[in-house]
Amino acid sequence: xxxxxxxxxxxxxxxxxxxxxxxxxxxxxxxxxxxxxxxxxxxxxxxxxxxxxxxxxxxxxxxxxxxxxxxxxxxxxxxxxxxxxxxxxxxxxxxxxxxxxxxxxxxxxxxxxxxxxxxxxxxxxxxxxxxxxxxxxxxxxxxxxxxxxxxxxxxxxxxxxxxxxxxxxxxxxxxxxxxxxxxxxxxxxxxxxxxxxxxxxxxxxxxxxxxxxxxxxxxxxxxxxxxxxxxxxxxxxxxxxxxxxxxxxxxxxxxxxxxxxxxxxxxxxxxxxxxxxxxxxxxxxxxxxxxx
Numbered sequence: 001x002x003x004x005x006x007x008x009x010x011x012x013x014x015x016x017x018x019x020x021x022x023x024x025x026x027x028x029x030x031x032x033x034x035x036x037x038x039x040x041x042x043x044x045x046x047x048x049x050x051x052x053x054x055x056x057x058x059x060x061x062x063x064x065x066x067x068x069x070x071x072x073x074x075x076x077x078x079x080x081x082x083x084x085x086x087x088x089x090x091x092x093x094x095x096x097x098x099x100x101x102x103x104x105x106x107x108x109x110x111x112x113x114x115x116x117x118x119x120x121x122x123x124x125x126x127x128x129x130x131x132x133x134x135x136x137x138x139x140x141x142x143x144x145x146x147x148x149x150x151x152x153x154x155x156x157x158x159x160x161x162x163x164x165x166x167x168x169x170x171x172x173x174x175x176x177x178x179x180x181x182x183x184x185x186x187x188x189x190x191x192x193x194x195x196x197x198x199x200x201x202x203x204x205x206x207x208x209x210x211x212x213x214x215x216x217x218x219x220x221x222x223x224x225x226x227x228x229x230x231x232x233x234x235x236x237x238x239x240x241x242x243x244x245x246x247x248x249x250x251x252x253x254x255x256x257x258x259x260x261x262x263x264x265x266x267x268x269x270x271x272x273x274x275x276x277x278x279x280x281x282x283x284x285x286x287x288x289x290x291x292x
Contacts, residue, residue, distance in 0.1 A: 001144065001175035002043050003182055003204070003290040004068075006051075006061035007036035010210050010260040011088035013057065024261055032267055033285050036061055037088045038186050038258040040206065041068060041077075044175045048142035051080040052171065052184050054092030064287060078141050079103035081132065084168045084187055085110040086156050093117075098124045105132040107148060107166035113159050133166060145174045149198060152189045154232065172198050180292030182206065186258040188234040191245045202252040203292045207242055209256030209283065211235040212263050212272050233258075236265070236276060243279055253290070254281040 007013070014035040015024030026032045037055035049068055055061070062068050068076060079102040082089060093114075096102055104127060106114070111129055121127055130138070137147035152168030170185035180203045185195070188208040199205055210233040235241045236256065246254050256276070259265055264272035265283050276283060 001173070001178055001180040001182060001292040002046055002067070003206070003292065004041045004065055005206070005255075005257060005284060005286060005288045005290070006039045006041055006065065007055055007057055008257045008259060008284065008286050008288075009035035009037055010258045010263075011037060011086065012261065013037045014259065014261045014266060016261045019261055021262060023264075023266055026267070035259065035266070035286050039089070039092070040184065040257075041065065042144065042173060042182065042184075043067070043076075044140070044142035044144040044177060047076055048078050048140070049076045050078055050140055050142075050144070053083055053089040053186070054080050054095070055088055056091045056095075058092030058095040061286075074100060077102065079105065079128075081146070081171055082106040082110055083171065083184070084156070085113040085159060086187070087158065090114065093121050096121070099127075101125055101127055103128040103130060105130045105138070105146075105148075107132055107150075107164075107169050109155070109162070109164040109167050113155075132169065132171075143176045145176060147172050149194055151185060151187070151192070151194070154189065170195070170198060172202070175292065178292065180204070182290075182292060183252070187232070188242065189232055190234055191240070191242060195245070196248065199246075199249040199252055202249075204253040204255065204290055205246070205249070206255045206257050206290075207246075208233055208258050209236055209242075209265060210258050210260045210263065212265055213237050214241070237272070243276060243281060246281065247279070250280070253292075255290070256281060256283050259283070 015027040036057035040052040132148035150165045153165040183205040264270040
């Protein structure tokens with residue numbers, strides 16, 4: 001299985017367009033690598049590729065990834081697997097302009113939330129919309145077996161969603177040929193026993209790294225409006241953070257994505273970076289390819 005991390009930043013990317021914090025300023029000056037908004041691509045045969053989320057940066061990400069370039073037979077992108085209905089995970093669907101009938105997998109509440117927008121996505125032909133929670137999982141072209149797992153009941157703030165524990169999901173993707181297993185969960189509100197079960201036998205886990213410490217925010221000073229995101233994202237550090245939980249699972253490769261612009265993990269010179277990488281986790285840049 002090949003996995004390309006197309007983007008590794010949280011919503012807004014890094015640097016944020018309206019932020020002059022030290023980290024965003026350093027990125028503009030070329031002192032820290034810029035990052036596009038979170039998303040990935042996965043393939044079991046290097047011919048059929050499936051996107052994990054579709055950020056507003058999708059066009060740039062696709063053009064920067066040679067494996068996803070179109071050839072004589074057209075695009076190798078077969079469809080998209082959505083982990084939630086957040087705007088920075090779904091608005092990239094509009095960038096699949098003229099795609100030849102991609103298949104989009106999502107949970108029932110996410111499919112319902114996207115229903116009014118389907119005419120916009122399908123203006124050049126019908127797409128296929130599929131329930132990712134179908135019993136027994138589903139098989140993707142290229143020899144990948146996928147199952148979706150509920151992680152959170154909180155709907156995006158811009159949607160009047162009803163309570164449903166499938167608003168936020170994780171994917172477990174297994175390559176039948178290599179035996180590699182990917183767990184993809186870029187948004188975690190809390191660590192659950194279900195996650196422990198998913199990581200048992202996994203080869204690699206790509207997890208939510210939005211916040212380094214509890215009580216963080218999604219924008220750093222001096223941005224005029226700061227919104228606490230702790231209820232939405234489990235911090236990396238601390239006794240109850242994801243890094244401590246991952247210590248119970250030394251087998252899988254552990255990768256953090258969806259980094260907020262205020263997160264010190266964006267800077268390799270920080271103690272936070274040293275702490276996380278010293279514990280065996282990775283904070284890779286955009287474009288990193290994982291082979292499982």
